[in-house]
Amino acid sequence: xxxxRYRALDNAGKETSGVLEADTGRAARGMLRERGLFxxxxxxxxxxxxxxxxxxxxxxxDLTLLTRQWATLLASGLTVxxxxxxxxxxxxxxxxxxxxxxxxxxxLSGYSLRAALDRFPQAFPMIYRASVAxxxxxxxxxxxxxxxxxxxxxxxxxxxxxxxxxxxPAIVAAVxxxxxxxxxxxxxxxxxTVFQQSKQALPWLTRALILLSDLLRNWGWLMVLVAAGGALxxxxxxxxxxxxxxxxxxxxxxxxxxxxxxxxxxxxxAATLSIxxxxxxxxLSALDAxxxxxxxxxxxxxxxxxxxxxREGQSLARALGATxxxxxxxxxxxxxxxxxxxxxxxxxxxxxxxxxxxxxRTATLTALLEPLLLLAMGGMVLIIVxxxxxxxxxxxxxxx
Numbered sequence: 001x002x003x004x005r006y007r008a009l010d011n012a013g014k015e016t017s018g019v020l021e022a023d024t025g026r027a028a029r030g031m032l033r034e035r036g037l038f039x040x041x042x043x044x045x046x047x048x049x050x051x052x053x054x055x056x057x058x059x060x061x062d063l064t065l066l067t068r069q070w071a072t073l074l075a076s077g078l079t080v081x082x083x084x085x086x087x088x089x090x091x092x093x094x095x096x097x098x099x100x101x102x103x104x105x106x107x108l109s110g111y112s113l114r115a116a117l118d119r120f121p122q123a124f125p126m127i128y129r130a131s132v133a134x135x136x137x138x139x140x141x142x143x144x145x146x147x148x149x150x151x152x153x154x155x156x157x158x159x160x161x162x163x164x165x166x167x168x169p170a171i172v173a174a175v176x177x178x179x180x181x182x183x184x185x186x187x188x189x190x191x192x193t194v195f196q197q198s199k200q201a202l203p204w205l206t207r208a209l210i211l212l213s214d215l216l217r218n219w220g221w222l223m224v225l226v227a228a229g230g231a232l233x234x235x236x237x238x239x240x241x242x243x244x245x246x247x248x249x250x251x252x253x254x255x256x257x258x259x260x261x262x263x264x265x266x267x268x269x270a271a272t273l274s275i276x277x278x279x280x281x282x283x284l285s286a287l288d289a290x291x292x293x294x295x296x297x298x299x300x301x302x303x304x305x306x307x308x309x310x311r312e313g314q315s316l317a318r319a320l321g322a323t324x325x326x327x328x329x330x331x332x333x334x335x336x337x338x339x340x341x342x343x344x345x346x347x348x349x350x351x352x353x354x355x356x357x358x359x360x361r362t363a364t365l366t367a368l369l370e371p372l373l374l375l376a377m378g379g380m381v382l383i384i385v386x387x388x389x390x391x392x393x394x395x396x397x398x399x400x
Contacts, residue, residue, distance in 0.1 A: 165365075266354050
């Protein structure tokens, strides 16, 4: 049977859409008429997958939940086809139903699950498809899917904790910026008008504040446009591999940020290798998949160089250690895993340790950033107050 995506009208003339399964398009139209619907458009999901469905993405939370449910159904003894049918029925969104129906149609056409997922690369990342292929070969697909769900949950949790930690400093910075702009464009001009009318010599701090206030009021819109244009130009420039590589090199050499970014990538890399190596994927294939989850180009280059050395017969720990791009803890854990034959287990432990380090460092940086932002905001307000108060103090001194 094949999955068909349809649009139809009911007896009241209201349009409805969905997915159903039938042997042919004609049979699908007959099923719709039996339901009291008048078909407008009926198309095979595998055919329509070449455009919209194949480009469809899944949110991290949706993919994690889907993987966990899929693993549970497989562990209960259902076949892949039966599990997909159950997932299609309980999917809450039309897009997810179409996506799963497309995967099921490919399987019913004779493709393996890995080959079916390869038709939807936007929804299922490389590590996902490689792990599924390993699970199919080893006959432990339910176990591998559970490992994938754990990995996706940890990755989503790390991203959520990082965003939550940065949310408060971002709000403080935005509020501080709005307060300073409001003072400079509304409050300061009204106050300094009194001093300008008195024709007294103003202190240099007050003159500088007046100049900056005039600049913001008269040319603020241009400054915003220049900033937006600069951000847009940087966005297009970073599409170039050479420019992005230079930018990543500079980021990795920054005192605190560089180590943090390196730890984030090391966590992704170790978690990916852990799943793939534990599922029986060949080390070279696992390294290639691990390289694709890295975001920093210098680290991708380091993995490529290490892969070449592993292909020549060198151990993974020694090859990664020679690049000097990965944390020593990860390299030592890999060496231990290679020596004891428990590489997947040691990689998983290394990934968890790296994630804990990233979370601790994020909390520390956030704890330092919050008071620094408050001090910066207070300092800017203090400068504005001093610039306004200095002429008043001088006037009082002259009157005495």
